[in-house]
Amino acid sequence: MKSALTGLGAQVPPSRKHVEIYFIQAGHREKTAREFFQHYAEKRWLNPGGKLIADWKRCAWHWIWNR
Secondary structure, three states: OOOOOOOOOOOOOHHHHHHHHHHOOOOOOOHHHHHHHHHHHHHOOOOOOEEEEOHHHHHHHHHHOOO
């Protein structure tokens, strides 16, 4: 049974809208959210080791922190 809760970080790939909301709530621009989403979509949401990212919000946090 699929959970009704989505956008909590573990759903990969996330919806673009959830990513935009996360970035806006973190005080960043929608453009930054789109850049993050496009970057990881091009990598098929895989980490450098080739495994599916387990938590996109954690990746987003690192993306924001390193900018």
